[in-house]
Amino acid sequence: MRRSQAWFGRRDRDGFIYRSWLKNRGIPHDQFDGRPVIGICNTYSELTPCNSHFRTLAEQVKIGVWEAGGFPLEFPVMSLGESMLRPTAMLFRNLASMDVEESIRGNPIDGVVLLMGCDKTTPALMMGAASCDLPTIGVSGGPMLSGKFRGAELGSGTDVWKMSEEVRAGQMSQEDFFEAESCMHRSHGHCMTMGTASTMASMVEALGMSLPGNAAIPAVDGRRNVLARASGRRIVEMVKDNLVMSKILTRDAFENAIRVNAAIGGSTNAVIHLLAIAGRIGVKLKLEDWDALGHELPCLLDLQPSGRHLMEDFYYAGGLPAVIRELEPVLARDALTVNGKTLWDNCKDAPNWNREVIHAFGAPFKANAGIAVLRGNLCPTAR
Ligand code: FES
Numbered sequence: 135m136r137r138s139q140a141w142f143g144r145r146d147r148d149g150f151i152y153r154s155w156l157k158n159r160g161i162p163h164d165q166f167d168g169r170p171v172i173g174i175c176n177t178y179s180e181l182t183p184c185n186s187h188f189r190t191l192a193e194q195v196k197i198g199v200w201e202a203g204g205f206p207l208e209f210p211v212m213s214l215g216e217s218m219l220r221p222t223a224m225l226f227r228n229l230a231s232m233d234v235e236e237s238i239r240g241n242p243i244d245g246v247v248l249l250m251g252c253d254k255t256t257p258a259l260m261m262g263a264a265s266c267d268l269p270t271i272g273v274s275g276g277p278m279l280s281g282k283f284r285g286a287e288l289g290s291g292t293d294v295w296k297m298s299e300e301v302r303a304g305q306m307s308q309e310d311f312f313e314a315e316s317c318m319h320r321s322h323g324h325c326m327t328m329g330t331a332s333t334m335a336s337m338v339e340a341l342g343m344s345l346p347g348n349a350a351i352p353a354v355d356g357r358r359n360v361l362a363r364a365s366g367r368r369i370v371e372m373v374k375d376n377l378v379m380s381k382i383l384t385r386d387a388f389e390n391a392i393r394v395n396a397a398i399g400g401s402t403n404a405v406i407h408l409l410a411i412a413g414r415i416g417v418k419l420k421l422e423d424w425d426a427l428g429h430e431l432p433c434l435l436d437l438q439p440s441g442r443h444l445m446e447d448f449y450y451a452g453g454l455p456a457v458i459r460e461l462e463p464v465l466a467r468d469a470l471t472v473n474g475k476t477l478w479d480n481c482k483d484a485p486n487w488n489r490e491v492i493h494a495f496g497a498p499f500k501a502n503a504g505i506a507v508l509r510g511n512l513c514p515t516a517r
Contacts, residue, residue, distance in 0.1 A: 198366020234262025251275030323353030432498030
């Protein structure tokens, strides 16, 4: 019996209550017949600009769920916006994960779609959902279009510091500075460099927790909506197959994610977030694993802040599947993903359209580029 039937399948007083209040939206009685109930966990907030298009994304997921014969129910969770929230979004990551966990656990949900984008929303949702271990699929909001300012590209982040110094030095006018604000972030989406948001979206895909291509499709590209709708369809099948998170988030999956993080020049923040997600699902992952598995691997991606290009270029070059294909010599190829296929099956034929953006494993952008774990009196750690 499906989990949701413990609510909707009852013929007593409580069953009346569970169904009756939902019927206020015009839901017909036959919709409580045991079909998969899909929770859409939404971090939409106007205070999280990177996730401000998530209502549209949620509607696409719902269409997919309906198409596959499921019953979608969207719910909000705490949203952590990196650009605004004081004192720091990281202070609230675990709090948000508790919101996610208890919202899933306390409600009649059989499967979950996680809508996440800005830095901390991704680990918070993955952590909370992992503690519940239901069939779950991740849908990232996607990166913004590349910033364009007076013929040059602007990436989220570094250029802000550079231009603010130029204003202080009298080399840039205040008016130009204001103009650059509109040019750097000119579309929906999260930061379009390989910062934490793009890194964590890549980690979700490398872990097998999203459909292929999730990490790099720009937020405003129609194919982002197609991916959301396909994810809505797929989660219904995952419930029928009982494809729970713990079948995907294995030790192999985390090892793959560590390797992919090296290959994309991903953020060091991935270390703390992946360790936390692994802890929730019961996989033994240690800080030392990052050193042992990743630090000698090459970086294949010429993307800011390590390199030149931006996430839009990454998508047009082939996206994460093209990077994963290059990692064949070191990949755990049998790791399962949400579409029921292995990571390798999903990526083995992935095309690479631009070798200047995604380099070959044998001719990398940077050698020995993974994360090295340092110890000493500057960073003492308890073993
Ligand atoms: Fe949201 Fe950078 S501020 S991803």
